[in-house]
Amino acid sequence: MHEPAPLPVMIIDDEAHLRITAGQTLELAGYEPLAFESAEAALAALTPDFAGVIVSDIRMPGMDGMTLLREARSRDPDLPVILITGHGDISTAVEAMREGAWDFLEKPFAGERLVEMVRRGIEKRRLSLENRELKAELEAQQSAPGPRLVGRAPAIQRLASMVQRISQVETDVLLFGETGAGKDLVARAIHERSRRGGHPFVAINCGAVPESIIESELFGHEKGAFTGAVERRIGKFEHAQGGTVFLDEIESMPLSLQVKLLRVLQDRAIERLGANVPVSLDLRVIAATKVDLKSAAEAGRFREDLYYRLEVVTLPIPSLRERREDIPLLFQHFAVVAANRSGLEAPPLDAAGISALLAHDWPGNVRELRNLAERYVLLGATCDYRLEALLEGVGSDSGELALPQQVELFEKSLIDQALVRHHGRVSEVCEQLGLPRKTLYDKLRKYGLKAEDYRQSEAP
Incomplete structure (x- = not known):
């Protein structure tokens, strides 16, 4: 070297x-x-x-x-x-x-x-x-149309190239990756870059819909099809006409429904519950899974014929551990988004913060990183923007605060930043935060803040 x-x-x-x-x-x-x-x-x-x-x-x-x-x-x-x-x-x-x-x-x-x-x-x-x-x-990546695959690691660059190619052809797709790796984002990127981009993108979490109603959710029903069906209902597949259906956690779909999904994929038509007339469909299906469907099929937990119908084009989504060089870039991206949404500002990471990011194992992948970046912007002032302190709370029971505690931390950080910005000048802080002077003093006393401590920051 x-x-x-x-x-x-x-x-x-x-x-x-x-x-x-x-x-x-x-x-x-x-x-x-x-x-x-x-x-x-x-x-x-x-x-x-x-x-x-x-x-x-x-x-x-x-x-x-x-x-x-x-x-x-x-x-x-x-x-x-x-x-x-x-x-x-x-x-x-x-x-x-x-x-x-x-x-x-x-x-x-x-x-x-x-x-x-x-x-x-x-x-x-x-x-x-x-x-x-x-x-x-x-900025370069944000100029691209549709959802952005942020990163420059070889694994994410290969994925971006495949997304661009697949979006231009009409084929169903199977996405495989760990929880939080970004399967939903990749599905949306394929949809937005395709000719179907102006039509509906309908996402369905197969593991979150009760088995008793999932068939009605997907295919719809006619009035009187079952007890409680007081009117016709258009299902998710029909609602996505012209666009894309995203079936997340497809491994959770009941076996009884998998055979009907196979028929939809082959015939491109559905029948509402209680109807005899098929409805033709013009759509793309993108399925996603976090398990090895082939092994699940061999074990009898997933229909083998449906697996082979889905795996014509399979896209593996890299975990965050496989693209560590992208972690600082992704963190910056999520922090900018959180800052724009909240109106708060947070300082760039220092060397210790970047080291903490790269040393973490990221079991929750990109989703966990995004949550950390949002905590950094919203609550970072409470720990002097030390990323190590925020990371200690991620994934641990002690770090999970109740909603009232999180609201108090957020309020304290807002007051702290206003005091810094106005060098402890109470009247200007009251004006910025829209608080009466007595209310502000009550909150300063509650959080142990003193306006005079911030006036020193005005000195050179």
């Missing part, structure tokens, strides 16, 4: 000895120093995908460090810029931080201090570029 290339650090100073000394220190620490004697020369070499940080003196002939900071941030607000100030020049340092400097070094400084500051800046830059790449990937 190739060693990763050293990350670049721009060193900008009109004094040659400082450029040389700082460059040697950073090179020994594993970075690639890029020395410039002027801000103008450094900006000419700055590219949009620059993966490092800038270290610049403030006082230089021509363009000074403050002007460089403003120009660099106008090009890329996420680019870390570290400014070097003279001894005791506190006012300049405060101004630099207000202008968005990542940090500042006061002359003279130790090499270890420079390396540590650059290390933190490089880590921030890496996360910024990763999030930028994730957002670009999401």
Whole structure:
């Protein structure tokens, strides 16, 4: 394996000895120093995908460090810029931080201090570029018509290619995958990309419909067909005319009904209960299962002839464990959706959060990941957006909160974010949340929040 290339650090100073000394220190620490004697020369070499940080003196002939900071941030607000100030020049340092400097070094400084500051800046830059790449990937995938298969892992790319091909031909499809892997999304993607996209998509969970009424649900009935049938009812198959029927958990369909489904697949017609005249159907059937239907057929739990009728085109849906490289991208996607829906904002994941995502086993697959992303947006403020704390509650009895507790956590996070946004100014918080001042103070007391603690965040 190739060693990763050293990350670049721009060193900008009109004094040659400082450029040389700082460059040697950073090179020994594993970075690639890029020395410039002027801000103008450094900006000419700055590219949009620059993966490092800038270290610049403030006082230089021509363009000074403050002007460089403003120009660099106008090009890329996420680019870390570290400014070097003279001894005791506190006012300049405060101004630099207000202008968005990542940090500042006061002359003279130790090499270890420079390396540590650059290390933190490089880590921030890496996360910024990763999030930028994730957002670009999401925007590209969201431009595609119909439901989106988000991901760039080979397994999901193969699935997306097969979905595109299958959607253009008229054939029934069997989807096979674990619970929560996204079988419903794949079925909808096939439907939306096909010529049937403008017609109904009718989803039926075969395991959720009582056996006593499933035949009526699927095929409909005539008035008087049985006790309680006071009027004609159109079944799911007939309602999907021209479109697609999605039969989820088809392994749960009663054996007695499977033979009738086989006849529907072969004849493309149904008979309502209590009727003798068949109704012709123009539709596609997509079935989904989380079990091996062939083994179920051999064990007598599923009709063998129906299995062979369904398995002409089988699409395996990869589990989340088989596409771990997609986990951060999917999390970002679900967090953006949750943020847009709730009107809340959540910070991008840090390195520890991404590591926690990748280390988790994900028994609930994409569904579990989506739920976690929604919890991160809605309740993350209650645990300082530490993903590890939210993950500890996923799948454990202690982490399942009653509805009143979840509502309180959500309310507390809303008040917390409003206090942060308005730096503890109570009148502005009341206006944003639409609360009387007394009500807000009651809630602050209830949740142990103090407006004065947030006023410090206004300082540079």
